[in-house]
Amino acid sequence: MQEFKQIVQAFESRLQDPELFPQITPNLYEPCRYLLALGAKRVRPALCMMGNEVFGDITEDAKNAASAIELFHNFTLIHDDIMDKAPLRRGNPTIHAKYGLTAGILSGDVMCIYAYAQLAKVNGHLQELLQLFNKTAIEVCEGQQMDMDFEERTDVTIDEYIHMITLKTSVLLACSLKMGAILGGASAENAERLYEFGKNVGIAFQLQDDYLDAFGESDKLGKQNGGDIKANKKTYLMLKAMEAANSLQHRAIEALLERDDETKVPAMLSLFSNTGADIACREAVAHYSDKAFANLEGIDVPKERKEPLFKLASYLLQRDK
Amino acid sequence: MQEFKQIVQAFESRLQDPELFPQITPNLYEPCRYLLALGAKRVRPALCMMGNEVFGDITEDAKNAASAIELFHNFTLIHDDIMDKAPLRRGNPTIHAKYGLTAGILSGDVMCIYAYAQLAKVNGHLQELLQLFNKTAIEVCEGQQMDMDFEERTDVTIDEYIHMITLKTSVLLACSLKMGAILGGASAENAERLYEFGKNVGIAFQLQDDYLDAFGESDKLGKQNGGDIKANKKTYLMLKAMEAANSLQHRAIEALLERDDETKVPAMLSLFSNTGADIACREAVAHYSDKAFANLEGIDVPKERKEPLFKLASYLLQRDK
Numbered sequence: 001m002q003e004f005k006q007i008v009q010a011f012e013s014r015l016q017d018p019e020l021f022p023q024i025t026p027n028l029y030e031p032c033r034y035l036l037a038l039g040a041k042r043v044r045p046a047l048c049m050m051g052n053e054v055f056g057d058i059t060e061d062a063k064n065a066a067s068a069i070e071l072f073h074n075f076t077l078i079h080d081d082i083m084d085k086a087p088l089r090r091g092n093p094t095i096h097a098k099y100g101l102t103a104g105i106l107s108g109d110v111m112c113i114y115a116y117a118q119l120a121k122v123n124g125h126l127q128e129l130l131q132l133f134n135k136t137a138i139e140v141c142e143g144q145q146m147d148m149d150f151e152e153r154t155d156v157t158i159d160e161y162i163h164m165i166t167l168k169t170s171v172l173l174a175c176s177l178k179m180g181a182i183l184g185g186a187s188a189e190n191a192e193r194l195y196e197f198g199k200n201v202g203i204a205f206q207l208q209d210d211y212l213d214a215f216g217e218s219d220k221l222g223k224q225n226g227g228d229i230k231a232n233k234k235t236y237l238m239l240k241a242m243e244a245a246n247s248l249q250h251r252a253i254e255a256l257l258e259r260d261d262e263t264k265v266p267a268m269l270s271l272f273s274n275t276g277a278d279i280a281c282r283e284a285v286a287h288y289s290d291k292a293f294a295n296l297e298g299i300d301v302p303k304e305r306k307e308p309l310f311k312l313a314s315y316l317l318q319r320d321k
Numbered sequence: 322m323q324e325f326k327q328i329v330q331a332f333e334s335r336l337q338d339p340e341l342f343p344q345i346t347p348n349l350y351e352p353c354r355y356l357l358a359l360g361a362k363r364v365r366p367a368l369c370m371m372g373n374e375v376f377g378d379i380t381e382d383a384k385n386a387a388s389a390i391e392l393f394h395n396f397t398l399i400h401d402d403i404m405d406k407a408p409l410r411r412g413n414p415t416i417h418a419k420y421g422l423t424a425g426i427l428s429g430d431v432m433c434i435y436a437y438a439q440l441a442k443v444n445g446h447l448q449e450l451l452q453l454f455n456k457t458a459i460e461v462c463e464g465q466q467m468d469m470d471f472e473e474r475t476d477v478t479i480d481e482y483i484h485m486i487t488l489k490t491s492v493l494l495a496c497s498l499k500m501g502a503i504l505g506g507a508s509a510e511n512a513e514r515l516y517e518f519g520k521n522v523g524i525a526f527q528l529q530d531d532y533l534d535a536f537g538e539s540d541k542l543g544k545q546n547g548g549d550i551k552a553n554k555k556t557y558l559m560l561k562a563m564e565a566a567n568s569l570q571h572r573a574i575e576a577l578l579e580r581d582d583e584t585k586v587p588a589m590l591s592l593f594s595n596t597g598a599d600i601a602c603r604e605a606v607a608h609y610s611d612k613a614f615a616n617l618e619g620i621d622v623p624k625e626r627k628e629p630l631f632k633l634a635s636y637l638l639q640r641d642k
Contacts, residue, residue: 024463025463025466025467025470027466027469027470028463028466079426079427079430082422082426083422083426083427101403101404102403102404102469105400105404105426106400106404106465106466106469109400109429109430109433110462110463112433112434113433113458113459113462114459116437116451116455117452117455117456117459119451120451120452123448126448126451127441127444130437130441130451131438131441134434134437134438134441135438137434137437138434138438141349141427141430141431141434142345142346142349142431144427145346145349145427146346148423149346
């Protein structure tokens with residue numbers, strides 16, 4: 001994890017650069033600075049640079065691409081928070097909560113364009129990168145739309161759910177790695193394997209997140225268990241439980257979805273266990289993790305060059321414990 | 322004007338192409354298709370192609386750049402309509418009014434990314450075009466922010482107003498022309514003159530719009546005179562009247578701003594005339610029009626190649642009447 005932390009630390013100054021946004025129209029740029037100053041794990045830009053480093057020293061082009069990805073990610077957070085009516089982000093008021101709806105919309109918009117402005121600094125492979133970035137950005141929007149559509153639907157399948165989280169979350173991780181790889185001069189096959197690695201890590205991580213929200217140790221996560229259950233979120237666990245439930249269990253789930261008391265979470269957890277949804281979720285995490293590590297294995301470079309990504313994925317997917 | 326109409330007609334099929342947006346996630350793309358189907362003058366893409374044609378035959382790259390600009394423009398309309406709480410656009414319900422706030426935000430976002438997807442198809446001069454496009458897009462956001470800031474301010478100067486309309490409206494017209502010019506192989510000087518031409522046409526057109534809203538023949542415009550006055554909009558006329566008013570006139574304007582009856586518009590029009598704001602506005606239109614035609618004059622190509630742009634500007638700035 002040393003590699004990841006060093007890369008993130010070196011990158012952070014780019015986002016905190018006072019000249020990243022101009023001093024004019026402060027009502028436009030102050031919200032942007034505010035969000036970026038809240039800090040974050042910076043997983044996506046780190047993946048871009050680590051993907052780059054698999055094939056050589058980290059280039060200036062890779063750093064610019066990494067900035068583009070992180071700004072784009074933050075743009076989606078701003079607008080998603082409006083759509084989700086979220087009051088908090090990283091423990092602090094969201095932009096629309098703090099500065100109002102129009103600031104949320106317009107600061108998000110300009111953050112998105114600044115992402116492209118960073119990307120436009122890239123000198124090599126620009127068209128290829130731009131097309132990959134656009135394809136990914138479109139998929140992220142489609143994933144967000146699917147996520148919102150699912151809230152209204154009662155017939156979401158597991159396959160649809162996996163597809164939604166792939167678009168909403170995983171493809172941007174995959175894109176980050178692939179952009180780094182392309183800029184490192186990777187072969188098309190190696191770049192694609194790195195893309196698939198990122199995609200599968202992303203899916204596994206999201207499914208693990210679903211699992212930990214229900215069954216994780218609340219101390220470790222720093223939040224109460226069962227947040228998804230309380231919010232009636234259609235997670236992998238919920239969809240799988242619905243799918244595997246007998247008619248009695250199905251009615252019990254339906255009844256719990258209508259309830260909002262302290263028995264809701266423990267009762268739903270029992271149903272997740274009794275329907276085997278918990279085991280199915282852990283198996284799905286393992287399935288996508290296995291795919292991810294196989295993708296990484298298949299990249300045709302000396303093993304030690306892949307070691308940092310191997311360690312990071314192991315850490316994210318809790319394989320080191 | 323024949324040239325303009327032909328170019329627009331040939332271009333329209335690109336925006337109405339059923340494959341412009343995919344058939345998946347209809348809640349995301351249906352609003353995009355809806356807005357583009359409402360039709361519009363398509364001035365910006367026409368300018369891009371006409372700017373291109375000054376230097377040769379219209380290229381496929383120029384058409385893609387034109388699509389990018391029109392999609393970007395429509396993206397800004399979607400989000401501006403949310404921020405302005407506008408119920409109607411081109412005589413029809415705005416996207417957020419018809420489909421809801423989240424659809425307005427997310428469909429706008431994806432429209433913006435599709436603009437970049439069109440741009441990414443451009444093969445020549447991609448980095449230069451992308452950087453110009455980003456710079457312009459950022460300015461458009463800053464212009465929209467300034468416009469909103471002005472609503473809260475009582476000390477807006479004429480210079481600030483000109484700067485705001487330049488950013489909010491004119492630079493995208495200028496960018497359209499310059500992108501066409503760059504793709505046509507124009508020299509840096511010629512491309513820049515075309516940019517300045519577009520910028521000055523845009524400023525003149527906006528100031529003329531301010532004038533016509535107050536003093537135009539309502540039949541011709543198809544709308545009632547004085548909409549800006551009723552909405553207390555800080556137009557060139559209003560700012561100039563405030564600036565030139567003696568203390569009696571100043572108090573009269575202040576009093577009218579508080580009123581909302583049938584005497585408001587005629588009384589304000591009298592004040593615009595009595596303070597000389599009407600003449601100042603017409604002079605400003607003439608000033609920026611003159612600059613625009615001088616910019617066009619200065620472009621170093623045979624006169625007949627500039628004729629279509631000369632005619633279009635004359636039409637837009639009512640010089641042909």
